[in-house]
Amino acid sequence: MLRLYHVPLCPYSRKIRLALREKNLVAELIEVEPWEQKDEFLALNPASEAPVLVDDDLVICDSQAIADYLEEAFPETTLYGRSLEERNETRRLVAWFDTKFTREVTDPLWREKIVKRWARRGFPRTDGLREAVANIRFHLAYIDWLYQSRRWLAGDQLTMADLVAAAHLSVLDYMGDINWEHAGAARDWYAKMKSRPSMRPILLERVRMLTPPAHYDDPDF
Amino acid sequence: MLRLYHVPLCPYSRKIRLALREKNLVAELIEVEPWEQKDEFLALNPASEAPVLVDDDLVICDSQAIADYLEEAFPETTLYGRSLEERNETRRLVAWFDTKFTREVTDPLWREKIVKRWARRGFPRTDGLREAVANIRFHLAYIDWLYQSRRWLAGDQLTMADLVAAAHLSVLDYMGDINWEHAGAARDWYAKMKSRPSMRPILLERVRMLTPPAHYDDPDF
Known part of the structure; x- marks a missing residue:
C-alpha cells in the first residue's frame, strides 16, 4: 500500500x-x-x-x-529508459529542470511568491522576479529545440524528463507566469502532456485564493 | 578512458x-x-x-x-548500498546536502561570493549571508546526531552521502565559513573524511586569490 x-x-x-x-x-x-x-x-x-x-x-x-x-x-514500466545512453539523457534533463530551472525560475518565482506566503515567512524578494520570468523564455526555447527532433524530451519514449518539466511548467502556468505565444514546439509538447490522463487530476486541482488563467487546464490552448 | x-x-x-x-x-x-x-x-x-x-x-x-x-x-564498489533501504537512506541524505544544504548554505555563500566573482557577474547579495552562515550550525548538528549512532552518515558503510556532505563542507571550510568549535561528532566525522586518500588531492588544491584557514587541510584539526 x-x-x-x-x-x-x-x-x-x-x-x-x-x-x-x-x-x-x-x-x-x-x-x-x-x-x-x-x-x-x-x-x-x-x-x-x-x-x-x-x-x-x-x-x-x-x-x-x-x-x-x-x-x-516497480521496474515494469520504466521512466528512465533501458540503455545507459537513454538513462543518461533522461537524468541530464531531469537535472536541467530540477536544478537549473529550479535555480533560475522555480525558486525565485514559486518559492518566493507562493511558498513564502503559505509559510507566512516574510515578503517575497522582488529583485529576481523579472529576471526569472525572462528566463522562462530561454527554457521554452530549449524544449522547442529538443521537441523538434524527438517524440518526447529525452527521445522516443516518455520519461521522467517530460514529467519533471511538465510538473514545473504546470505550477508556473497556474501562476500565470508563462507566455505561450512564441513557445513554438514547446507548446505542442505541453499540449501533448496536458492530454495525458496522468495530468488530468493535477490540472483540475485548485488552491485557495489563487485562480489559474483560463487556458490552464485546457489541452487545446 | x-x-x-x-x-x-x-x-x-x-x-x-x-x-x-x-x-x-x-x-x-x-x-x-x-x-x-x-x-x-x-x-x-x-x-x-x-x-x-x-x-x-x-x-x-x-x-x-x-x-x-x-x-x-562500475558496480563493483557501491557508493549507494546494496539493499533498497540503504539506497533510500543514502539518496535521502544526498538530497539533503545537494538540495536543502545547497539552498540554505551553498547557494547564498559559495554561489554568491565565489561563483559571481569568477563569472564577474555583479556584486554578491549580502542579505542572505548571515542567515546562511547561521544555517551551517543546524546542518552540523544534524551530522553530529547521525554520526553518534552510525559509522558513516547513511549507516555502516561509506556512501555518496558522506562524499556529498564532505564536498560541500570542504568548500565552505576553504572559505573560512565553518566554526568547528561546537560541532561535536560532526567534527570527528569530518576528521575521518579528511584522512581518506580520496580527500588528499582536494585538500591540497589551492585557487587563486583565496587562501584557506590554517586548519583546512589538517586531518587533526
Whole structure:
C-alpha cells in the first residue's frame, strides 16, 4: 500500500504524482503543510519537505529519491529508459529542470511568491522576479529545440524528463507566469502532456485564493 | 578512458572526484570555466555547468547523473548500498546536502561570493549571508546526531552521502565559513573524511586569490 504525502501546486510533489500514474500505481494522497513543522511529519522527514512516499514500512524522502525508488521497486514500466545512453539523457534533463530551472525560475518565482506566503515567512524578494520570468523564455526555447527532433524530451519514449518539466511548467502556468505565444514546439509538447490522463487530476486541482488563467487546464490552448 | 571536466572549489565537481577515487577509477581531470560559455564546452553540456564526465563516446552531464552512471557502469564498489533501504537512506541524505544544504548554505555563500566573482557577474547579495552562515550550525548538528549512532552518515558503510556532505563542507571550510568549535561528532566525522586518500588531492588544491584557514587541510584539526 503506497501513501504519498504531498503539497498541491508543488512541482516536486506533482512530478511524483505523475510518475505514480504513468507507472499505473495507486497511492493514497495525503495533503501536508511541511512549513508547519508538525512533529508527526518531522518524524517521517526530518527535512520537513514534501513529497514523502510510504510503502508499507519503508519511508522514502525527497522527490528524486522517490523517483529512483519507484524505478527500482516497480521496474515494469520504466521512466528512465533501458540503455545507459537513454538513462543518461533522461537524468541530464531531469537535472536541467530540477536544478537549473529550479535555480533560475522555480525558486525565485514559486518559492518566493507562493511558498513564502503559505509559510507566512516574510515578503517575497522582488529583485529576481523579472529576471526569472525572462528566463522562462530561454527554457521554452530549449524544449522547442529538443521537441523538434524527438517524440518526447529525452527521445522516443516518455520519461521522467517530460514529467519533471511538465510538473514545473504546470505550477508556473497556474501562476500565470508563462507566455505561450512564441513557445513554438514547446507548446505542442505541453499540449501533448496536458492530454495525458496522468495530468488530468493535477490540472483540475485548485488552491485557495489563487485562480489559474483560463487556458490552464485546457489541452487545446 | 574517463575524462572529467571540473571546476576546482566546486562542491559538485568535488563530489565526483571523490566518487571516482573511492571507486578506484582513474580519470583525466580537465579544468574548465563554465561561465565563459565557450562553444566547445557548450557542445558537451548545453547547460554550461560542471562537472561533465566523458567515458569514450558517452557524455554524462550533471553531478547526480554522473554519480548514477558510475554506480551503474562500475558496480563493483557501491557508493549507494546494496539493499533498497540503504539506497533510500543514502539518496535521502544526498538530497539533503545537494538540495536543502545547497539552498540554505551553498547557494547564498559559495554561489554568491565565489561563483559571481569568477563569472564577474555583479556584486554578491549580502542579505542572505548571515542567515546562511547561521544555517551551517543546524546542518552540523544534524551530522553530529547521525554520526553518534552510525559509522558513516547513511549507516555502516561509506556512501555518496558522506562524499556529498564532505564536498560541500570542504568548500565552505576553504572559505573560512565553518566554526568547528561546537560541532561535536560532526567534527570527528569530518576528521575521518579528511584522512581518506580520496580527500588528499582536494585538500591540497589551492585557487587563486583565496587562501584557506590554517586548519583546512589538517586531518587533526
